[in-house]
Amino acid sequence: MRSFDYLQPSTLGEATAHLRSGTEIRLLAGGMTLLPTIKQRLAAPDALVDLAGVPALTGIEDEGCSLLVGAMARHAAVAASPLVRSRIPALADLAAGIGDPAVRNRGTIGGSLANNDPAADYPAAVLGLGATIVTSEREIAADDFFLGLFETALGAEEIITAIRFPVPRAAAYVKFKAPASRYALVGVFVAQTAEGVRVAVTGAGPAVFRVPAMEEALAADFTPSAVAAIGIDADDLNSDIHAEAGYRAHLVTVMAKRAVAAAAKGF
Ligand SMILES: Cc1cc2nc3c(=O)[nH]c(=O)nc-3n(C[C@H](O)[C@H](O)[C@H](O)COP(=O)(O)OP(=O)(O)OC[C@H]3O[C@@H](n4cnc5c(N)ncnc54)[C@H](O)[C@@H]3O)c2cc1C
Incomplete structure (x- = not known):
């Protein structure tokens, strides 16, 4: 495997600064897609910016009419969250049905949405609930986010920070x-x-x-x-x-x- 730098920011500002410091710099969430991509030599980044040490990107908050799910929330955490289970059980069920236990304990909602695999589960919940993708730069409505095969509205230096899900009837x-x-x-x-x-x-x-x-x-x-x-x-x-x-x-x-x-x- 080609060598690369491994960067560990602890704030969103540091992560953004790393991302802007070169062209071949990629964000790392759970690595479930990115690491196999690198192993297969389909990507050759100069550096990986690991978001796991940025506390602001984890957590699930009740906002009343909506839930705010941090981009680094692992699928297993969403599936096991009493808050998600009580407010949007369909979202907890969806997360519980992703892949296998290893994937659910590493994969993240932010990584899944940024990757936009045509067969991924979370895009269906995000579009189906009319959610909003919150990024380091703006808020993007679900209807404007998914542009095509593995393509989203995210800019090259934009980081998904959270997803706001309206609580449905x-x-x-x-x-x-x-x-x-x-x-x-x-x-x-x-x-x-x-x-x-x-x-x-x-x-x-x-x-x-x-x-x-x-x-x-x-x-x-x-x-x-x-x-x-x-x-x-x-x-x-x-x-x-x-x-x-x-x-x-x-x-x-x-x-x-x-x-x-x-x-x-x-x-
Ligand atoms: C064996 C296997 C089975 C799977 N089964 C399913 C399934 O049934 N259903 C399903 O939906 N998914 C499935 N997945 C995908 C899995 O759920 C992961 O969510 C997905 O692979 C993304 O992985 P990750 O979250 O670790 O992100 P990574 O692999 O770390 O990153 C993926 C991409 O997103 C970018 N990225 C990551 N975080 C952010 C962020 N916050 N902002 C902007 N860009 C970001 C990265 O730079 C990279 O380009 C499966 C994966 C595997 C390996």
């Missing part, structure tokens, strides 16, 4: 897992929020997306049968060794029905 996430990795072949997050119903799909396309036809139908009738006849066009969906686009399109409707049924139990 009811929500649920259901995914059809790839058996080996537990990544979503298709995952659907459904939420009834103060702003209306939101439906977000991960795993099916190049990046997470909403399904307006389902949202309109559920606004009128929040039952599984309301989405049962709503299909997704397979043309823009992913085909790979795990599933063809047509199968993924079928799964979107099936997972949406199950998510609505699970969310409706929350009323």
